[in-house]
Amino acid sequence: MRKTIVLTLLLFATNSFGQANKVDVVKLVELSGEVNEFYNIADEISKQLSANNRESFKKDMEPLITKQKKNLVAYYAQNLSQSEVENLIEFYQTPLAKKFMMIKQNYATVLSNKSEDFKSEIQGIIMKYMM
Template sequence: MKKIVLLLCIFLSVNGFAQANKSDVIKLVELSGEINEFYSIADEISKQLSPNNRESFKKDMEPLLAKQKNNLISYYSQNLSQSEVENLIEFYQSPLAKKFMMVKQNYATVLSNKSEAFKAEIQGIIMKYMM
């Protein structure tokens, strides 16, 4: 009887810490917008290139962005349980999360518009210490 109880406890604990389903993790990563942040970074960098090189740059970035997405999916799959992934998916599909994502995206736009002034301020401080 003790062996059955022990096996049952082990079985339940293993299931409680099981890795999340990869397809659900992919859905979570897409809903969270983290992949879009990688694409935004690549777009910002491409704006610094000549118009002739932008498309080639984006094409060259695709494998790197896909690799980053796979790394993120793998990491979440290993560190989140199926239940946690399902709860996060439910959250990201909620009206509150949709509003949060919109506010976050708007803030990123505002921040990028102010980033040139911020960079200039940082350069001023750097110059102070370099001289």
């Protein structure tokens, strides 16, 4: 009887502290918007290319983005328990999280619109230290 109880407790402890289910982690990564950030970075870079090269660049970026997504999923799966992943998924499906994601996306748009000003300010500071 004792062995059964100890074994049950060990199995429970292993499951609660073990790695998260990767299918659920993929869902978490997608809900969190982190994959979209990879695409946004690629879009920003593509704007610096000629119109003819933009689509080819995005196609070439796809395997790299897929690799980054796999790395992110593996990292989260290793460092989060299944329970933590489920709680985060539940959070990202709440109205508060959806509002936060919308505000975050809007800020990214505003920031990208102002990035040229920011870059020129940085260049001014860099020039100060290079002379």
